[in-house]
Amino acid sequence: MNIIISTIIVSFVIALVLGIFLGIFQRLFYVPVDPKIQVIRSYLSGGNCGGCGFAGCDDFAKAVAEGRASADGCLAGGKSVAEKIGKILGVEVDAETKVSVIACRGTKDCAKNKGMYLGLKSCMAAKISIGGTKMCNFGCIGFGDCEKVCTFGAIKIKEDGLPVIDYSKCTGCAKCVSACPNGLLTLIPAESKGAIALCSNKTKDKTSILKKCKNGCIKCGKCEKNCPENAIRLTDGLPVVDYFKCTSCGTCVEGCPTHVLVLKEELSSIK
Structure with a gap:
């Protein structure tokens, strides 16, 4: 009994x-912590998506407070977060919210496969091993590397083999852009207009x-010829729009024989 009491006393001491x-x-x-870091961190999403170029939200908040990163560096937060951070730093921020869009309409029904692929179910692996699974080497491979890296659950691979983007969830973090081996995903301003x-x-x-994809751009040049604002040029075989001239009239969209062109403001309705 004495041993137990002695052990308790010694442990307590x-x-x-x-x-x-x-x-x-x-x-x-x-080490004192700059209170600005804590406030900035509270405005961030906490997704640690890496779109800012830093390891996570904590590192980004510290970098902003120390002047090593700009107030609009949080792509996931968009314009609203950038403006809040700008107020803390006492600077004006001209930021815009961006979302991701995929430049491919090559579904399973219209884009032919090269054959049966038995390798790793990864777009990057298929690209490296056989140049992609489809006859069109430029098209979406469809194994969902973009879906896997999306921290916010904004991308899902549909039954037709193409990713669909939920613009109510997309934050423009650009992780999907980096993950696509064919460079099909790109960021555009969420509120922008014009043809794409x-x-x-x-x-x-x-x-x-x-022969490879029924939804592909056939390089007919009708969009370039018919544009009333002379806002479209075929560059490397693809329509490139000058958004300073484009009025979003829709003439090119209506005249495109394979429905390649759409208006940015109508992207959310594309399923």
Whole structure:
């Protein structure tokens, strides 16, 4: 019995001494934290998506407070977060919210496969091993590398083999953009208008396009010829729009024989 009591007393004394020493060390080595860091961090999503170029939200908040990152660096937060951070720093921020869009309409029904692929179910693996699974080497491979990296659950692979983006969830963090081996995903301003081409086929062999994908851009040039504002040019075989001239009239969209061109403001309705 005495041994038990003695053990309890000794343990209590040791714990007390260690507690005192820890308290002393904490005071000696205490590093004050800039209150701005904590406030900035509270405005961030906490997704740690890496779109800002830093390891996570904590690192980004510290970098902004120390002047190593700009107030609009949080792509996931968009304009609203940038403006809040700007107020803390006392600077004006001209930021815009961006969302991701995929430049491909090559579904399973219209884009032919090269054959049966038995490798790793990864777009990057298929791209490296056989140049992609489809006859069109520029098209979406469809294994969902973009879906896997999306921290916010904004991308889902549909039954037709193409990713669909939920614009109510997309934050423009750009992780999907980096994950796509064919470079099909890109960021556009969420509130922008004008026509955009949802095809990335840059082949010069026009006769082979529809044989590989019925939804591909056939390089007919009707969009360029019919644009009343002279806002479209075929560059590397694809329509490129000058948004300073484009009025979003829809003439190019209506005249596109394979429905490659759509208006940005109508993207959310594309399923």
